[in-house]
Amino acid sequence: MRLINMHPGRGGRVLLAALPFVILGIAYLIGSALRLAENPGDKLLPSLDAMGRMIEVMAFTPDRRTGDYLLWTDTAASLLRLWSGLAIATVIALVLGLLNGVLPVARAMLGPFIAFLSMVPPLALLPVLFIVLGLGEVSKIALIVIGVAPILTRDLALTAIALPREQIVKAETLSASSWLVAWRVVLPQVMPRLIDSLRLQLGPAFLFLIAAEAISAEGGLGYRIFLVRRYLSMDIIFPYVLWITLLAVTMDLCLRLLRRRLYPWAEVRP
Amino acid sequence: MTALTIQGLWKEYGAQVVLENVNLTIAPRAFVALVGPSGCGKTTFLRMLLGQERATRGTIVMDGEPLPSEPGPDRGVVYQRYSVFPHMTALQNVMLGPELRAARLTGRLWGAARRKLADEAVALLAEVGLAGAEAKYPAQLSGGMQQRLALAQTLMMRPKLLLLDEPFGALDPGIRTEIHTLMRRLWHEHAMTVVMVTHDMREAFALATRIIAFDRPRNRPEERERYGATITNDIAIWPPRVAGRQTIYDADIDPVQDDLNRFAITAGTTRPTEGSLP
Numbered sequence: 001m002r003l004i005n006m007h008p009g010r011g012g013r014v015l016l017a018a019l020p021f022v023i024l025g026i027a028y029l030i031g032s033a034l035r036l037a038e039n040p041g042d043k044l045l046p047s048l049d050a051m052g053r054m055i056e057v058m059a060f061t062p063d064r065r066t067g068d069y070l071l072w073t074d075t076a077a078s079l080l081r082l083w084s085g086l087a088i089a090t091v092i093a094l095v096l097g098l099l100n101g102v103l104p105v106a107r108a109m110l111g112p113f114i115a116f117l118s119m120v121p122p123l124a125l126l127p128v129l130f131i132v133l134g135l136g137e138v139s140k141i142a143l144i145v146i147g148v149a150p151i152l153t154r155d156l157a158l159t160a161i162a163l164p165r166e167q168i169v170k171a172e173t174l175s176a177s178s179w180l181v182a183w184r185v186v187l188p189q190v191m192p193r194l195i196d197s198l199r200l201q202l203g204p205a206f207l208f209l210i211a212a213e214a215i216s217a218e219g220g221l222g223y224r225i226f227l228v229r230r231y232l233s234m235d236i237i238f239p240y241v242l243w244i245t246l247l248a249v250t251m252d253l254c255l256r257l258l259r260r261r262l263y264p265w266a267e268v269r270p
Numbered sequence: 271m272t273a274l275t276i277q278g279l280w281k282e283y284g285a286q287v288v289l290e291n292v293n294l295t296i297a298p299r300a301f302v303a304l305v306g307p308s309g310c311g312k313t314t315f316l317r318m319l320l321g322q323e324r325a326t327r328g329t330i331v332m333d334g335e336p337l338p339s340e341p342g343p344d345r346g347v348v349y350q351r352y353s354v355f356p357h358m359t360a361l362q363n364v365m366l367g368p369e370l371r372a373a374r375l376t377g378r379l380w381g382a383a384r385r386k387l388a389d390e391a392v393a394l395l396a397e398v399g400l401a402g403a404e405a406k407y408p409a410q411l412s413g414g415m416q417q418r419l420a421l422a423q424t425l426m427m428r429p430k431l432l433l434l435d436e437p438f439g440a441l442d443p444g445i446r447t448e449i450h451t452l453m454r455r456l457w458h459e460h461a462m463t464v465v466m467v468t469h470d471m472r473e474a475f476a477l478a479t480r481i482i483a484f485d486r487p488r489n490r491p492e493e494r495e496r497y498g499a500t501i502t503n504d505i506a507i508w509p510p511r512v513a514g515r516q517t518i519y520d521a522d523i524d525p526v527q528d529d530l531n532r533f534a535i536t537a538g539t540t541r542p543t544e545g546s547l548p
Contacts, residue, residue: 169341171355173320173341173345174367174427175427179375184370184377184378266357268407268409268410
């Protein structure tokens, strides 16, 4: 049988999916054991025990100075920034993307401008944001918005433009105004794509968040990682990175479920 | 009753002439089939009737008024594809037109008005043979059922003029025959004029009251750019079909034609119409 015709069964799929994770884990454990055998004080690849102890300290022991549980306060601070940024970016993308996608006049005016803005490297603007907006929350949220909104907007506009022209004309023959075409024909059909687009932007959003926190913050997941970096505390950094990844994966999954729940028609294949 | 008068119509894209000097008068309640080779501008002509495209020169007059320059609810359309909205169920698709007309801000109806509209929509879906498919999305329907849905959606607006752009071109022959029967019945029962673009001559002769052929009188390669297509044939079907009346040759005959015992004329209309035979 040709390789292209071999499909794994249910059990086989789970096994195959688990394989890379298992290999990565084993590789880490071997590497860590080898380095620790050579030098028990090695900090680069800490043992699972060491990481477990630090998780205990960060997540379940109140901080001696402030009395906070650091992992949770960091998570709360970071998620608040991330979600605010993503929410604002989504609203901007919805308004500008729809305008752009539905109205030729708006497209003529905004299209080139948004295409230009989306090419500005957001991280290069970070110093400007810190100087203009201060070192508080606003500048960090603004960085996420500037990084994510133009791409969401363009993607939404492209999806709207790609809708068959026939549908728009059809809606007009059903007495739709411009507003009703946007509201009842275009908007519902671009929403699934917007959710997918948002899923793809979770990675960049975290990148901007951590970059901003690394430079100036009083708390947050990125802040903590860059703080303990000074002490080579891999036993904190690794669990934090894993935690951030888990958060992103969970958000991705939730968005996927949301899409399936809200837009069942998008899952129907002829 | 909707009459159309088209006078001196030209359509040019830049230097390319697509249609030239089209003159046509369409009687109320006619069923006109537009035929012709690919690329001869029959779809362009239909789009101009729809208001999707503007004529370069010439006038289109509908019921004494110049045609509005954009599509509107007085002219319904069914395309070969993309005629129904994939994000709405069959019922929602059919209800959409009246909803958009009534609720100019939200585009949705609620309560008693919605229930009344839903009843109407369910009845129309049943009339086009889609009873039971109300909750299905278009992607779950076959090609023929999607076109039936598109017809129902359009008819909810009671258009004066129904424009069909190769609506049954993508269907299997058997399905096509069934939908022709439906199309004939709808034309008899709903007070509308129909203009249909088709590639299929059989279809044209099976449905229309009049067949208009478009072609390029000058078709040498060096002439193609500067000379467009125009009406080259205008054939009235004989014996004439009259809307609301059944002629014997349009009787919907059972597919098992060899069996004389099964020869039958199916019941004509499902509702009384003006001008039907005594």
